[in-house]
Amino acid sequence: MTYDVVIVGAGFSAIALTINLLRTLPPSACIAVVGDDPGFGRGTAYRTEFHLHRLNVPAARMSMFPDKPNDFVDWLRRNGKPVFAEDFACRADYGLYLRDTLAALLRNRQRADVDFIKAKAICCTRREGSELVFNLDSGTMLRASNVVLALGVGSAGLPAAAAELPLRSRERVIENPWRLGWLSRVRPDDEICILGSGLTMIDQVLSLREHGHRGRISVLSRRGLVPHGHLARRETPEPPVLPNSGDISGLLRAMRQQVKQGAPWRAVVDGLRPQTQALWQSLTREQRSRFLRHGFAWWNIHRHRIAPEVAARFGALVEDGTVSVHAGYIKGMTGEGDRCRIDYRPRGTDVSASLSADWVVNCTGMERAGIAHSPLLQAMRDGGMLATDPLGLGICVDQRSQVLGPDGGRQAGVYAVGALTAGQFWEITAVPDIRAQAQDLSVVIADEVAKALPRAAQRA
Ligand SMILES: Cc1cc2nc3c(=O)[nH]c(=O)nc-3n(C[C@H](O)[C@H](O)[C@H](O)COP(=O)(O)OP(=O)(O)OC[C@H]3O[C@@H](n4cnc5c(N)ncnc54)[C@H](O)[C@@H]3O)c2cc1C
Known part of the structure; x- marks a missing residue:
């Protein structure tokens, strides 16, 4: 059997994509989710049990669905944990919300089939034609028309x-x-x-x-x-003042100026957020590299509060x-x-x-060397199926999250989500960004699956 989609990963990116695919794929489709983490969907972030491990984003912006912003807040209330929209809920509760959201969709009988496979994917190759083949550490082999890499990024090693x-x-x-x-x-x-x-x-x-x-x-x-820290009450984001050149120093100067003129600094940082992906994409490689060297740590403490x-x-x-x-x-x-x-x-x-x-x-944070944490990604790179971002920000993908090979060409049927795609999107580590990426990608994949249906019927 050939799966329409194989998702590799067991964290938020994998569960977000699974949920979105269950809403976009026809009931005839079949999905496999391969993850090596027993707490499927929680990943490192949401498997904690400790109540002071709080979300760093207010509850109102943590819904799985951008078009249903109250979904998480309503879930908390239904489960006897009343919160205000601007409260910072426990990460453990968020993990339970993700589990319940998936379970609700799985109860629907008119949906695509999903197999959850607990294993580590160790290698992926392309057969003649366009079929992709995965080898798992359990010895099993999976065939797929589309694959999505949702592996997260590893932690940085010791000095x-x-x-x-x-x-x-x-x-x-x-x-x-x-x-x-x-x-x-x-x-x-x-x-x-x-x-x-x-x-x-x-x-x-x-x-x-x-x-x-x-x-x-x-x-x-x-x-x-x-x-x-965040303030207990969020300030209204300030519209950003963008300099004419895409120069980062100019941008930081403009932000400081806004603050000097009396705008609250959190509101200035938050105001930039809707523009950060586009801004990042407008920078040259040299400008990005300078930002990573000089501005990254400063940006992180103001942005990720x-x-x-x-x-x-x-x-x-x-x-x-x-x-x-x-x-x-x-x-x-x-x-x-x-x-x-x-x-x-x-x-x-x-x-x-x-x-x-x-x-x-x-606690030196996320790995910046790219793919050192993943034998699967290394094997795919060695097999010419992907290229690493030149600045060490994951792997190269295009605007639709489709993976690019070493020659810059699109790899048919191979996609990635989450922090692995930071080279293209930069602001792609938190839920509000990943859920939007997962939603967009599920539409792209549903389109590919729909196009393949007549071909499969002809072969049958
Ligand atoms: C401690 C912490 C707190 C956070 N808090 C927030 C927050 O409050 N709000 C917010 O918006 N964001 C938060 N984030 C950001 C968070 O990274 C994302 O929300 C999200 O959890 C990222 O999920 P992911 O699936 O991309 O990666 P991960 O969670 O790293 O999951 C990747 C999974 O893939 C599995 N995997 C890897 N390789 C393979 C393989 N070859 N085969 C099978 N499985 C494999 C791994 O075991 C892992 O389970 C937090 C992050 C952390 C670390």
């Missing part, structure tokens, strides 16, 4: 200096903090050093406190910038000295018995400083 640590100390280095098992090994007074100061760091600090940790936590990142309750909790820990944030460059890591010492050069100085801790936790 190279960690390789110098003796084995005994390396056990105290947590490379992937999302495997939450490490928390139960931490003693209440252990000292922790977290590398990276973004959203993952905030999550881990709060998880540590929830697990009874009371010791000191040092945070080290190149710039020492920590995400800002945390819920007010979370900001207040984290702020209190900084205030009472439990958490200290340092800006600097790691020079080396050494073992001190069971502990680790991190030598670093504080930003803007020539001196050396060091931090000593019982645990070092890698």
Whole structure:
């Protein structure tokens, strides 16, 4: 049997596409969803159980369906969790909402068939004609007319200096903090050093406190910038003042000017949001690269803000000295018995400083090397089925999310969704953007499936 669509992935992108395809494909179609994560649809973001792991987008903008903005808020109310539209709900509840939304569509008998297959896809090749063939780690082979890569992006690895640590100390280095098992090994007074100061760091600090940790936590990142908080009431976004040239420095100057003239900075950042994909696409590769080098960290802390309750909790820990944030460059890591010492050069100085801790936790965020996390993507690249983004932002796709090969040509029937497509869309990591991409892509695929129906009938 040949599936009309095989979706590879088990996070929000995969569930969003499955839901949209169930609404656009005819009942005769068949879909396979291949994911290696038992919590299908939740991914790293929404499988947490901890109540202070909040969404960083208000509930009113987290509906699965852009045309039904109250869908998530209504679900929360139906489930006895009344919230206001501007509240920041728990991520765990969002995971349950996704599950229920999919289940409701699956109960409809007049729909496409869906097989959920728990496995890892390890290789994809194209047979003569246009059929695509997947090999799974279970030994199974799947055939498909269309495939969608919804793999997310991996986490960044540890700084190279960690390789110098003796084995005994390396056990105290947590490379992937999302495997939450490490928390139960931490003693209440252990000292922790977290590398990276973004959203993952905030999550881990709060998880540590929830697990009874009371010791000191040092945070080290190149710039020492920590995400800002949302306000409890959202300010109306300011219409952006765009400079005539597509120059990023000019844009940032214009934004600062708006703020100087009295516009609230959050409203200025939010006002730019509807334009960010188009702005990104208007930049040259050199301009994008400059932005990634100089503006990315600054942009991130203003754009990807945390819920007010979370900001207040984290702020209190900084205030009472439990958490200290340092800006600097790691020079080396050494073992001190069971502990680790991190030598670093504080930003803007020539001196050396060091931090000593019982645990070092890698929270350096998403992988920027492109596809190092995925043997499947590497095999597809080696087989000439895809090309990596030149700036390390996932893989090359066109405006319709269709994957481009090394010669820039469209790969028939191969698509991608989510952060893997950041090279083309930039602003494509959060729900409001991915759900729109999934909706658009489901229409493109439904069109392809409809075109193939007469051909299949002729062959039969
Ligand atoms: C902690 C956290 C909090 C967030 N909070 C918010 C928020 O509040 N609001 C918001 O809008 N966005 C938020 N985001 C952004 C979030 O990334 C997206 O909303 C979304 O979860 C991304 O989903 P994804 O499916 O693209 O990737 P992922 O969630 O990474 O899922 C990819 C899945 O594919 C599977 N997979 C990979 N390779 C294979 C393979 N070869 N075969 C089979 N399966 C494979 C992986 O196991 C994984 O389960 C948050 C992100 C994180 C990490």
